[in-house]
């Protein structure tokens with residue numbers, strides 16, 4: 001397999017964009033990524049588009065082809081990918097395979113979604129399964145995870161609220177974030193209850209937005225005008241759907257992380273910053289454990305210690321995460337890579353994590369029998385920076 | 393033929409949430425029970441019943457089993473927003489550990505509770521399987537499903 005690099009990144013502001021279509025949002029993100037990479041559209045040999053909900057919410061399909069044509073990319077292989085919240089990151093995984101496998105030198109990855117709903121309506125992501133028929137919705141699902149995590153490990157409502165507080169502080173420093181407002185623990189806890197113990201500000205919003213990447217081989221990267229960031233690992237896993245499973249974590253995540261660390265030849269101790277799937281506050285605490293940032297059950301303590309805040313030893317979700325930056329479902333996994341690329345290039349502005357060389361992105365999506373359907377872990381490395389061990 | 397079935401369905405004032413999960417009304421002298429099956433090769437338990445064991449990829453070894461009686465709440469939540477499928481808030485849902493009838497092996501089952509009372513559905517509480525209405529469908533028929541009822545302790 002060949003090394004693969006991110007050479008171009010771009011995204012729209014996340015938030016409410018009623019006046020912009022999927023095409024408009026996608027075009028803005030793709031154009032920014034192409035210009036950042038300094039490539040010409042006709043140099044791009046393959047396109048991958050992650051989108052989760054357009055077939056339901058916009059009654060449209062083949063989003064990738066319609067957006068890529070907007071920026072002059074056509075006639076090449078284009079693939080549309082739906083993998084729930086991991087749609088965008090799965091699109092990256094497939095594009096990475098294509099470049100790593102030598103099938104093309106340059107590929108574009110797009111994640112795009114319009115999931116802002118009219119006020120007072122729930123996002124309907126399907127009611128076909130038995131669980132969904134019986135009211136198993138995402139906030140309830142994660143509330144049940146939170147309740148068991150509290151029961152087994154003593155995780156508190158305050159610790160969970162602190163995740164939202166922390167991510168809103170970072171989001172307020174990110175011009176692309178949907179929410180630019182700092183919240184207190186009290187405000188998070190006092191916001192309307194959605195599914196006990198998760199309140200409104202414990203849940204990410206529905207958002208519109210797009211993010212795009214240009215990735216390429218080492219040869220091509222040497223010609224790019226931007227700082228190339230290496231994709232040191234790209235792993236996609238699926239749930240096991242065991243109906244006796246422990247609901248305080250996900251085997252799909254532990255497995256994806258273990259594989260990614262092995263492929264990259266790195267461990268959790270090497271990660272300088274991370275973007276994880278904080279669709280609900282409890283998720284981020286569970287991801288600390290699943291990704292090996294702390295032992296199982298210790299996630300609440302990690303947030304108490306400030307380790308994962310900006311300025312801590314391992315900042316998590318410096319972008320503001322889904323909680324503050326917003327969650328245009330199919331775009332989120334790609335936007336994580338955009339943020340981490342900026343971090344590793346030292347271009348993240350006020351929310352810059354100092355001396356970042358290695359970054360990790362994790363996102364997951366879907367639900368079947370209480371287990372997750374898809375989980376991706378990506379590890380990015382800025383090879384132009386010396387490793388920490390060489391510095392000390 | 394198709395028309396006849398439709399007529400029959402519309403005449404009933406209830407429908408099961410999904411066919412093949414349980415018998416309703418519950419036969420006299422019997423406890424409400426769910427139809428599951430178990431693989432005799434790997435002991436995997438499946439509810440709803442499966443045609444093939446996803447672990448062993450065999451179908452000859454699946455034996456019908458029933459789930460009934462009481463179980464222990466593994467986790468729960470009370471939801472304050474309506475579900476897209478039409479369950480009205482506030483509603484309580486959770487996972488309950490239920491043993492197979494006359495056996496030790498258990499399955500962790502998602503279902504609604506009859507009562508959105510946080511104390512009665514806390515982790516470790518005992519609940520009993522019943523068949524109850526969970527919502528009304530577009531024809532105003534009761535949609536019946538397996539539901540857990542808190543068991544009052546003496």
Ligand SMILES: [Zn+2]
Pocket residue numbers: 431432433434435436445446447448449
């Ligand atoms: Zn089996």
